[in-house]
Amino acid sequence: MLETPIVSSNERGDIFYVKLSDAPVCRTREFGDDRLLDYDADDNIVGAEFIVIDDAIDLSNLPDSTLLSGLLLASLPSEVSVIGTPSIRLAD
Numbered sequence: 001m002l003e004t005p006i007v008s009s010n011e012r013g014d015i016f017y018v019k020l021s022d023a024p025v026c027r028t029r030e031f032g033d034d035r036l037l038d039y040d041a042d043d044n045i046v047g048a049e050f051i052v053i054d055d056a057i058d059l060s061n062l063p064d065s066t067l068l069s070g071l072l073l074a075s076l077p078s079e080v081s082v083i084g085t086p087s088i089r090l091a092d
Helices: 065-073
Strands: 006-009 015-019 027-030 035-039 045-051 056-058 081-083
Touching: 015 065, 065 081
Parallel strands: 056 081
Antiparallel strands: 006 015, 015 045, 027 035, 035 045
16 A cells, blocks of 8 residues: 555546555456446555546445545545445544
């Protein structure tokens, strides 16, 4: 994993890529038309591509969605939301 993961986007801001590692991509798994996860030879996630639909990125049913959510929320423009993330309960 990279010391500091990188989140980048295309010029229109409707496609985002989260780079987690410099390892070569060995396969890509599609989760619908709007989400792709890249994996290395050891089946670790190397990166993730998201297409913004209706001003949101959907992380429902994705591996490592909590990690991806945190990285995206810190980098996305305010008009794009992240949905489908696990609920986080703060300690009382």
